Amino acid sequence: xxxxxxxxxxxxxxxxxxxxxxxxxxxxxxxNLPFFMPNKTVGVGxxxxxxxxxxxxxxxxxxxxxxxxxxxxxxxxxxxxxxLMVRTDLPGRRWIEPVLLIPVFVSPxxxxxxxxxxxxxxxxxxxxxKQLFGSVPWNVYSLTSIAIIAGLTHVxxxxxxxxxxxxSLGSDVxxxxxxxxxxxxxxxxxxxxxxxxxxxxxxxxxVFFLGFEIFGLALVLxxxxxxxxxxxxxxxxxxxxxxxxxxxxxxVAVCIVAMTFPLVMLQRVLLKNAGKYxxxxxxxxxxxxxxxxxxxxxxxxxxxxxxxxTVVVPLTGITLRAFVTQWGEGVxxxxxxxxxxxxxxxxxxxxxxxxxxxxxxxxxGGAVAVMCYTAIGLATHRKNDGWxxxxxxxxxxxxAVPGLLAGLAFLWVFLxxxxxxxxxxxxxxxxxxxxxxxxAYGMRLxxxxxxxVGPELEEAARSAGATQSQVSRHVTLPLIRYxxxxxxxxxxxxxxxxxxxxxxxxxxxxxxxxxxxxxxWSTGGADMVAALSVxxxxxxxxxxxxxxxxxxxxxx
Amino acid sequence: xxxxxxQDLHLSYGDxxxxxxxSMQLQQGEVVSLLGPxxxxxxxxxxxxxxxxxxxxxxxxxxxxxxxxxxxxHEVPAERRNLGLVFQSYALWPHRTVFDNxxxxxKLRRTPSGEIRERVDAALxxxxxxxxxxxxxxxxxxxxxxxxxxxRALVYNPPVILMDxxxxxxxxxxxxxxxxxxxxxxxxxxxxxxxxxxxxNEAMAMSxxxxxxxxxxxxxQGTPQQMYGQPRTLxxxxxxxxxxRIEGKLSEVRGxxxxxxxxxxxxxxxxxGAPKQGGAxxxxxxxxxxxxxxxxxxxxxxxxxxxxxxxxxxxxxxLFHLGSSRLRAYGSAPLAAGEHWLEIPRxxxxxx
Numbered sequence: 086x087x088x089x090x091x092x093x094x095x096x097x098x099x100x101x102x103x104x105x106x107x108x109x110x111x112x113x114x115x116x117n118l119p120f121f122m123p124n125k126t127v128g129v130g131x132x133x134x135x136x137x138x139x140x141x142x143x144x145x146x147x148x149x150x151x152x153x154x155x156x157x158x159x160x161x162x163x164x165x166x167x168x169l170m171v172r173t174d175l176p177g178r179r180w181i182e183p184v185l186l187i188p189v190f191v192s193p194x195x196x197x198x199x200x201x202x203x204x205x206x207x208x209x210x211x212x213x214x215k216q217l218f219g220s221v222p223w224n225v226y227s228l229t230s231i232a233i234i235a236g237l238t239h240v241x242x243x244x245x246x247x248x249x250x251x252x253s254l255g256s257d258v259x260x261x262x263x264x265x266x267x268x269x270x271x272x273x274x275x276x277x278x279x280x281x282x283x284x285x286x287x288x289x290x291x292v293f294f295l296g297f298e299i300f301g302l303a304l305v306l307x308x309x310x311x312x313x314x315x316x317x318x319x320x321x322x323x324x325x326x327x328x329x330x331x332x333x334x335x336x337v338a339v340c341i342v343a344m345t346f347p348l349v350m351l352q353r354v355l356l357k358n359a360g361k362y363x364x365x366x367x368x369x370x371x372x373x374x375x376x377x378x379x380x381x382x383x384x385x386x387x388x389x390x391x392x393x394x395t396v397v398v399p400l401t402g403i404t405l406r407a408f409v410t411q412w413g414e415g416v417x418x419x420x421x422x423x424x425x426x427x428x429x430x431x432x433x434x435x436x437x438x439x440x441x442x443x444x445x446x447x448x449x450g451g452a453v454a455v456m457c458y459t460a461i462g463l464a465t466h467r468k469n470d471g472w473x474x475x476x477x478x479x480x481x482x483x484x485a486v487p488g489l490l491a492g493l494a495f496l497w498v499f500l501x502x503x504x505x506x507x508x509x510x511x512x513x514x515x516x517x518x519x520x521x522x523x524x525a526y527g528m529r530l531x532x533x534x535x536x537x538v539g540p541e542l543e544e545a546a547r548s549a550g551a552t553q554s555q556v557s558r559h560v561t562l563p564l565i566r567y568x569x570x571x572x573x574x575x576x577x578x579x580x581x582x583x584x585x586x587x588x589x590x591x592x593x594x595x596x597x598x599x600x601x602x603x604x605x606w607s608t609g610g611a612d613m614v615a616a617l618s619v620x621x622x623x624x625x626x627x628x629x630x631x632x633x634x635x636x637x638x639x640x641x
Numbered sequence: 642x643x644x645x646x647x648q649d650l651h652l653s654y655g656d657x658x659x660x661x662x663x664s665m666q667l668q669q670g671e672v673v674s675l676l677g678p679x680x681x682x683x684x685x686x687x688x689x690x691x692x693x694x695x696x697x698x699x700x701x702x703x704x705x706x707x708x709x710x711x712x713x714x715h716e717v718p719a720e721r722r723n724l725g726l727v728f729q730s731y732a733l734w735p736h737r738t739v740f741d742n743x744x745x746x747x748k749l750r751r752t753p754s755g756e757i758r759e760r761v762d763a764a765l766x767x768x769x770x771x772x773x774x775x776x777x778x779x780x781x782x783x784x785x786x787x788x789x790x791x792x793r794a795l796v797y798n799p800p801v802i803l804m805d806x807x808x809x810x811x812x813x814x815x816x817x818x819x820x821x822x823x824x825x826x827x828x829x830x831x832x833x834x835x836x837x838x839x840x841x842n843e844a845m846a847m848s849x850x851x852x853x854x855x856x857x858x859x860x861x862q863g864t865p866q867q868m869y870g871q872p873r874t875l876x877x878x879x880x881x882x883x884x885x886r887i888e889g890k891l892s893e894v895r896g897x898x899x900x901x902x903x904x905x906x907x908x909x910x911x912x913x914g915a916p917k918q919g920g921a922x923x924x925x926x927x928x929x930x931x932x933x934x935x936x937x938x939x940x941x942x943x944x945x946x947x948x949x950x951x952x953x954x955x956x957x958x959x960l961f962h963l964g965s966s967r968l969r970a971y972g973s974a975p976l977a978a979g980e981h982w983l984e985i986p987r988x989x990x991x992x993x
Binding site: 539541545548549550552555556559563564 | 692722723724728729730735745746749794797803
């Protein structure tokens with residue numbers, strides 16, 4: 086079938102935005118010098134250098150350890166949490182739900198700072214623990230701690246998938262088991278959990294995959310003892326040789342993508358299977374929750390402890406730090422209160438610009454990004470042909486490229502193609518990178534809205550005489566407008582939270598809070614970092630509050 | 642004048658052939674029903690005519706315009722076929738008022754707004770929806786929604802109106818009223834309509850002609866009376882009414898008369914379909930209303946034990962055993978337990 090011109094345009098542009106940066110990474114990885122050097126030659130020297138570096142193998146091992154630990158910790162905890170929240174009469178389920186998702190929407194960079202100022206050697210909680218026990222019983226900088234923290238902060242990812250699987254599980258299958266004589270816990274063990282197993286498997290692979298993307302946590306917590314992971318190894322390479330070592334970074338980037346890409350494809354296969362037992366039924370919400378009885382308090386304690394460790398500790402830590410001049414043993418909180426850090430932030434033009442840019446990028450950039458995602462969504466909507474299948478895979482590709490790499494690749498795109506250079510120092514460069522990095526996420530939001538439009542509503546318009554584009558404008562878009570507004574809000578929050586994509590694009594004019602945090606951290610400005618982090622959390626919090634106020638579903 | 646002409650239409654989903662060569666015509670002012678069990682391809686045929694499914698062979702003409710031609714690879718998109726389609730789910734646009742739903746087709750045809758108002762009001766009035774123009778679809782009852790869907794499909798005077806199970810979303814009671822109303826509307830407005838239904842009573846009541854589809858081909862077509870009274874195949878006979886199905890062997894064949902026999906019984910009937918030899922397995926088919934409980938023995942009578950009598954409101958249904966088959970008959974009063982004589986008229990027992 087002949088494709089319409091706008092459709093070809095949308096698909097081609099998307100393909101360009103996805104493959105150009107990626108292609109540049111592959112090209113650069115096969116050069117012996119950065120691409121802008123006149124005497125570059127083609128070869129595998131970059132790979133040889135990297136493979137000969139023991140730090141590379143250390144960081145690879147650490148990445149594997151952390152990713153495995155994350156899956157081992159997050160999957161069982163997330164599954165238990167989902168079962169407790171969806172199927173039982175756990176007290177306080179209504180307000181726990183939004184709190185659960187905080188680690189998803191708060192920047193890992195902020196969480197990591199939070200852990201340092203709360204539980205580092207002189208952190209708030211460490212000092213309090215020392216007063217209680219005489220010594221600090223933990224070391225937050227060890228590899229074990231990093232793995233545990235990474236695991237705990239990724240529990241919500243598992244929770245999201247297993248809870249939506251549990252919710253869509255028709256209650257009739259469980260009722261049938263009850264009628265056959267099994268107790269509530271036998272129902273969970275024999276029916277509910279086996280039926281959501283495909284989703285658990287999927288989220289396990291997802292968390293393992295996210296383990297390879299970890300950057301902020303490892304950068305902040307791994308630095309003091311020198312624990313590198315792949316992403317931080319890449320970041321450290323920037324300055325290793327004095328000159329920009331683009332070819333080495335590209336080689337590492339190719340290694341990372343070589344591991345993440347198969348994982349993304351595996352996720353796609355698993356996700357198809359995940360829906361295998363799902364039966365969409367309106368009745369699922371009406372079922373009676375399982376009474377926990379005397380296990381009620383044990384369950385509450387587990388959930389409360391998890392919330393305390395992953396939400397309360399880092400967030401209180403970072404907030405306290407932002408409002409005190411100094412902290413250590415023997416310092417009394419009441420004597421060190423200050424607003425000085427915030428005044429300082431607002432006195433520095435770079436930081437103010439960073440805040441303004443972050444808000445602009447979230448509000449305006451988020452809106453434009455949702456428009457782009459919608460255009461792509463409409464280009465493939467209800468068309469099951471080669472183009473659609475191509476776009477299906479196309480949007481998955483950026484998923485395999487961690488934000489840090491994507492930012493680097495886009496920097497190269499802007500340097501490599503002279504006509505694009507004027508955009509380099511503007512927020513547009515950031516917007517392009519953000520939009521491509523979150524392509525898969527945004528497309529899922531938009532296409533889930535699109536899928537809710539009954540096909541006959543569109544067919545009715547066509548048989549009334551509307552062309553494809555009239556159908557989109559008169560029927561499809563008006564019907565999904567609330568879905569699109571909700572997507573805008575979610576994309577806003579994600580853009581506020583994003584930090585790694587901006588790291589390499591950071592320059593005068595392109596400051597955003599996320600990348601400023603990374604650069605301030607390396608220059609040791611803990612006061613500014615804390616104050617900026619609080620501002621970042623407040624911005625995300627505003628988005629979250631609006632979402633809750635208008636009943637926007639934070640996940641499917 | 643022929644409004645719709647479908648020739649040798651083939652359509653498949655991948656390797657799965659849905660339509661295997663369907664031909665049909667629809668004349669001016671005629672109502673044709675597409676009848677068949679689920680999976681027979683009737684909705685697919687309707688959607689192919691509408692342009693919502695892509696056939697791969699054959700041709701479709703609306704009035705004298707070819708909208709699909711498999712040989713010339715010519716396909717007019719759905720929006721340029723100028724047909725009216727009423728969906729099973731009605732598919733009213735929830736974000737538009739009743740007026741805007743109906744007016745949409747006229748707006749697309751760049752009708753002046755004064756004329757739009759006139760014609761939409763007229764259509765709404767015609768369908769008994771006069772005061773409901775400003776409502777949103779969800780504020781209407783199911784019956785009203787159905788009328789809006791019909792008004793929306795009629796308002797721009799399409800040459801043919803296509804209806805996909807137009808009555809199936811109404812509850813049983815409302816359905817019979819709507820059937821009469823719809824038939825009246827079609828006659829009054831002299832519409833040419835192609836209607837998909839899976840209910841043979843609905844098809845017979847509403848249409849001038851019935852096309853019975855089975856497995857992607859037309860099994861038989863004709864007027865409702867022909868379809869009911871002169872079925873050419875077992876499938877048609879079975880589909881078109883409430884039947885007794887009697888399995889047996891042919892013990893004698895004399896011209897068009899055949900003697901069907903089983904364990905301890907034998908009955909004369911008329912052969913239908915392909916001719917058969919004596920000794921072959923055969924199936925007898927008789928409508929429930931043609932079996933009569935008789936006073937005593939007689940021609941083609943059979944004595945059977947009564948299993949039970951069921952009260953249906955306006956009559957009783959009696960259940961008998963005939964060998965391993967069941968035989969049902971209507972009656973006006975319950976029967977006493979025990980054996981009864983049943984009369985099977987020779988011309989009412991069709992032997993296939």
